[in-house]
Amino acid sequence: xxxxxxxxxxVDAASNIPAKRVPTYEHLIDLRIMEDVLGVRFREAKxxxxxxxxxxxxxxxxxxRRAGYDAVSFEDCIGDVMPGMGSLYKxxxxxxxxxxDFERYDWTAAEKEYKKRFYTDYEILREVMPxxxxxxxxxxxxxxxxxxxxxxxxxxxxxxxxDPELYADLFRAVGNTNYNVWKGFIENFSDVFCVMRFGxxxxxxxxxxxxxxxIRRHVVPQYKRIVDMVHAAGKKFLYHSCGAIMSVMEDxxxxxxxxxxxxxxxxxxxxxxxxxxxxxxxxxxxxxxxDIVCRGSEADVRKAVEDVFDVIDGHGxxxxxxxxxxxxxxxxxxxxxxxxxxxxxxxEKNVCYV
Amino acid sequence: xxxxxxxxAILDGSAKQVSAIVTSALEKGELPxxxxxxxxxxxxxxxxxxxxxxEIYVPEVLISVRAMKTGLEILKPQLxxxxxxxxxxxxxxxxxxxxxxxxxxxxxxMLEGTGFEVIDAGVNVSAEQFLSLAKEHNAKIVCMSALLxxxxxxxxxxIEAFKADGYRDKVKIMVGGAPLSQKFADxxxxxxxxxxxxxxxxxxxxxxxx
Ligand code: B12
Numbered sequence: 001x002x003x004x005x006x007x008x009x010x011v012d013a014a015s016n017i018p019a020k021r022v023p024t025y026e027h028l029i030d031l032r033i034m035e036d037v038l039g040v041r042f043r044e045a046k047x048x049x050x051x052x053x054x055x056x057x058x059x060x061x062x063x064x065r066r067a068g069y070d071a072v073s074f075e076d077c078i079g080d081v082m083p084g085m086g087s088l089y090k091x092x093x094x095x096x097x098x099x100x101d102f103e104r105y106d107w108t109a110a111e112k113e114y115k116k117r118f119y120t121d122y123e124i125l126r127e128v129m130p131x132x133x134x135x136x137x138x139x140x141x142x143x144x145x146x147x148x149x150x151x152x153x154x155x156x157x158x159x160x161x162x163d164p165e166l167y168a169d170l171f172r173a174v175g176n177t178n179y180n181v182w183k184g185f186i187e188n189f190s191d192v193f194c195v196m197r198f199g200x201x202x203x204x205x206x207x208x209x210x211x212x213x214x215i216r217r218h219v220v221p222q223y224k225r226i227v228d229m230v231h232a233a234g235k236k237f238l239y240h241s242c243g244a245i246m247s248v249m250e251d252x253x254x255x256x257x258x259x260x261x262x263x264x265x266x267x268x269x270x271x272x273x274x275x276x277x278x279x280x281x282x283x284x285x286x287x288x289x290x291d292i293v294c295r296g297s298e299a300d301v302r303k304a305v306e307d308v309f310d311v312i313d314g315h316g317x318x319x320x321x322x323x324x325x326x327x328x329x330x331x332x333x334x335x336x337x338x339x340x341x342x343x344x345x346x347x348e349k350n351v352c353y354v
Numbered sequence: 355x356x357x358x359x360x361x362x363a364i365l366d367g368s369a370k371q372v373s374a375i376v377t378s379a380l381e382k383g384e385l386p387x388x389x390x391x392x393x394x395x396x397x398x399x400x401x402x403x404x405x406x407x408x409e410i411y412v413p414e415v416l417i418s419v420r421a422m423k424t425g426l427e428i429l430k431p432q433l434x435x436x437x438x439x440x441x442x443x444x445x446x447x448x449x450x451x452x453x454x455x456x457x458x459x460x461x462x463x464m465l466e467g468t469g470f471e472v473i474d475a476g477v478n479v480s481a482e483q484f485l486s487l488a489k490e491h492n493a494k495i496v497c498m499s500a501l502l503x504x505x506x507x508x509x510x511x512x513i514e515a516f517k518a519d520g521y522r523d524k525v526k527i528m529v530g531g532a533p534l535s536q537k538f539a540d541x542x543x544x545x546x547x548x549x550x551x552x553x554x555x556x557x558x559x560x561x562x563x564x
Contacts, residue, residue, distance in 0.1 A: 091453070091477070153456055157413035158420070161367060204457070205532040206550055211411045267533055291533055294503040329504035 002354045003068045003343075005132040007194045010071045014195045014236035014260040016283040016317035022309070022346045023070045024339070025136075025285050025319035027199060027240055027262060029326040034063040036332040037353055046121075053120060058128045065130045066353045068343045071194055072133055074125060075140030076118035078181050079149040082110045087152035088145060094152035097159075099166055105150070107173050111180040114139070122189045134194035136238065139181050142200020143222045144209070146174045153209070160214070168218060175222030182226045186233050195238050195260075196230045203243020205268060212247040220248070223256045231257065238285060242324065244268045246277075253281050262286050264323035271323065272311045283317030290324045293338045301334075305341040320346070355384050357393040360425075364397030365404075367417030369424040376425040386432035390469070394425050398467030402552025412460065415551070419463040426466070440471035442562050444495035445487045447479030449508045454501035457531060457551065461497060464555035470495070481508075481515035488516075488525055495558050498544075500531040510542040526561040530554055 009019040031043040038059055045056035064072045079085055083106055084095030096102050125135055141149070147156060147170055160167045186196075200219075202208050208215060223239075230237045239258040242265070252258045260283030264271045271287045278284065287308035292300055305320070312318035320342050326335055336353075343351045360379070363371035372394075379389050401418040404410045444465050448458045455477045462472045473491050475483055479498075488496050496516075500506040509529050516522040526545040529538075539547030546561060548554045 091455070154416060154459065157416045160413050161417045207408050207411060209411075210413060265532070267535065291503040295507075327502075329502065 002066055002352060003348070005065055005068075005070045005130065007071045007132065007134040010136060010319055011194050011236060013283045013285065013317040013319040014238055016259065016279075016281070018312075018314075018316060018318075021070075022312070023319040024068055024342045024346070025071075025262070025321040026069075026073055027325045028073070029063075029335075030328040030330070032328060033326060033330070033332045033335050034060065037067065037336070038063055050120070050124075053124050054128060057121070057124045061125070061128055061130050061133065065133060067339055068348065068351070070133065071136040072125070072129065073137055074121075074135050075137040075197070075199075076114070076121055077140035078110060078114060078178060079141040079146050081113040081117060082146060082149050082177070085149040087150060087155075088148040092152075094155040095150045096170070097151075097155060099163065102166060102169060102173070105173075107177060110177045111184065114181045115184060119188065122185070122192060126189070126192045129192065135192050136195040136197060138189075138193060138196045138198065139178070139185050140198055141178075142198045142241075143171060143174050143178055143219055144200050144202055146178060147171065150174075157210075160210075171218035171222060175225070178222065179225050179229075182229060186229055190233045190235065193235065196233075196235050197238040197240060197262075198226075199240035199262075201242040202248070203241060203245035203268075205244065205265075207244055208247060209243070215248045216251055220251050220255055223252075227256050227258065236260065238262060238283075240285075249278060253278065258282060260285055260317065260319075265289055266291070266323075271308055275311050275315050275318070279312075279315045279318075283319070284312070284315075285319045285321070286323040287311070287318075287320045288322050288338070290322045290327070290330075293322055293326070293334060294330050298337050301338050302341045302345075305338070305345050309345050355379060355382065357389070357396065360389070360393035361397035361400060364394065364418050364421050364425075365400060367414065367421050369417075369421040372421045372425040373428060376428045380428070380432060386429045386436065387438045390426070390429055390433065390438075394422050394429075395467065395469055398422055398464070398555075402464055402467070402555060406550050406552045412456070415460065416463070419467060422467050441469040441559065442471070442494040443473065443491045444470045444497055444558060445473045445475060445484060445491065445493040446497040446499070447475030447484060447487075448477040448499045448501075449505050449512065450478055450480050451508065452500050452502050452505035453477045454499070454531070457501065458497075458499035460551040461499065461530065461554045464551045465495075465497070465558060468555040468559055470555075470558065481512040484512050485515055485519055485521060489521065493525060494562055495528060496525045497528045497530070497554070497558070500529070501533065503533050506531065506533055506538065509544070513543050526558075526564070528554060528558060528561070 009023040012019040042059040045052040086092030236259040240262040262285035266289040
């Protein structure tokens with residue numbers, strides 16, 4: 001008998017209640033690792049026929065069950081369906097540079113395309129969800145990432161000075177798009193998800209990517225509209241953002257009302273900082289720097305995991321995993337060392353992957 | 355002439371003002387190299403200082419850089435006439451398999467703001483590219499940026515490639531990016547590491563004289 005999942009643990013963690021069994025958590029895991037663990041190749045199937053998709057999601061969920069997760073981490077990203085996207089991930093020239101571009105842009109296309117392209121994913125996810133599990137996630141990319149997809153980061157910075165009104169309008173328009181996508185998602189798929197989440201990297205090594213004041217003025221109100229909806233649907237909200245975003249954490253907790261936060265990097269602040277500073281009010285997801293999983297020895301990994309469990313002891317809700325994700329450059333072997341360490345330290349006996 | 359106004363225009367990121375002040379200073383017979391060092395570069399110094407102290411954000415730096423460049427474009431022909439050269443050439447790039455370029459671009463801009471000629475190799479840059487660009491442009495400084503744990507290891511390979519080619523002593527190698535630390539820079543044998551773009555430019559200047 002393998003691992004028996006129970007999504008209530010991750011709901012507890014997101015509610016800042018110490019879970020009876022500390023859940024393990026990842027935002028993203030590279031599909032190649034999932035395939036290695038299962039011994040099944042399925043990555044191409046997501047874009048195939050309904051039958052293919054079913055095959056994809058069965059394997060996708062089955063991996064997460066076997067690897068000891070209580071919830072299936074899944075998102076389909078809004079940025080991917082924004083017309084003219086590509087400036088964040090693909091170094092494409094920005095679609096929107098000025099007022100004329102903005103006026104010409106089809107602001108309703110993304111929400112329609114989101115339904116068309118992704119609703120079947122969520123339907124199938126519902127259909128194949130393993131017993132005891134629900135999903136964690138939802139529409140990926142927050143407002144800031146979506147804006148960067150169509151306006152580019154550097155170009156957005158220039159717009160701020162060259163046309164402040166356009167700058168504000170961009171946040172409003174993309175805010176509306178995100179709101180509408182979320183509205184449709186919540187109306188249709190609330191039952192599939194136990195915790196809702198989006199990731200929106202607002203920070204980098206030294207600070208936030210735009211000023212704290214701009215985040216308060218343009219980003220926070222847009223986040224709040226979505227998080228209010230999540231709460232009205234009776235769900236907890238997990239916020240993912242990389243980087244040094246301490247200057248706006250009070251706004252995220254106090255105004256937006258996030259229930260939990262993910263992402264931490266040792267070069268910025270150790271996990272302990274996040275737990276000790278905010279742990280009395282929100283759950284803290286993550287813990288171990290991606291770098292350690294990637295380059296540390298087996299003993300380093302084990303030690304980092306044990307340290308994280310020391311930190312969370314007596315500190316409210318926590319779900320343990322990397323501070324970021326399991327990207328493609330982490331080998332399956334290393335991932336398994338890491339995964340096993342977490343599961344053993346939390347008290348699982350005879351960890352196996354069946 | 356007092357260059358306070360020009361420095362303030364740079365801090366404000368006002369390209370228009372910078373261009374007006376530089377033009378009028380030239381008309382008044384001010385030396386272009388003086389406008390450059392006392393106005394543009396000092397202005398960027400102040401911007402860098404504020405950025406290093408987290409008192410301003412990346413967007414403010416970007417528009418200050420843009421304003422500075424407007425001034426620099428006006429000065430360039432005059433500088434050339436007087437045979438004034440950049441303080442040195444720096445080759446910069448994000449290393450192989452890494453596509454993060456916002457930080458790298460910022461470092462490149464700050465280097466320009468300090469008086470360097472910058473050869474930007476872009477992202478996903480291989481050891482061979484770094485080496486051949488450094489040779490081609492007779493660069494004194496090579497800057498590598500990496501934002502991923504895996505790609506940062508590639509920096510060592512680049513340094514080894516410079517060594518293997520007998521070119522290591524001809525350049526100073528600087529490294530930076532989110533997951534890096536001084537310790538890592540020492541381990542791989544880089545000449546310098548800094549945590550932000552403004553100190554990177556300062557350090558590059560120091561390295562020229564070491
Ligand atoms: C924006 C971003 C992206 C954008 C990049 C857009 C672009 N055009 O650059 C996108 C979305 C494309 C992206 C993709 C990925 N990313 Co990314 N990304 C970031 C993020 C949030 C900010 C980086 C940034 O732009 N910072 C702003 C600039 C100004 O800061 P900076 O780069 O640090 O530069 C400053 C200093 O470091 C220094 N500096 C920089 N270079 C140099 C060079 C020298 C010589 C010197 C002296 C100084 C110096 O000066 C700069 C200014 O002061 C960071 C989070 C973070 N903590 O940094 C993650 C982060 C770097 N990404 C990460 C990951 C995992 C990825 C992906 C693998 C995600 C995935 N699972 O697919 C991909 C990889 C793509 C690839 N092959 O490169 C991880 C890396 C983890 C690790 N340790 O390996 C990070 C750290 C997030 C995290 N929480 O863990 N990302």
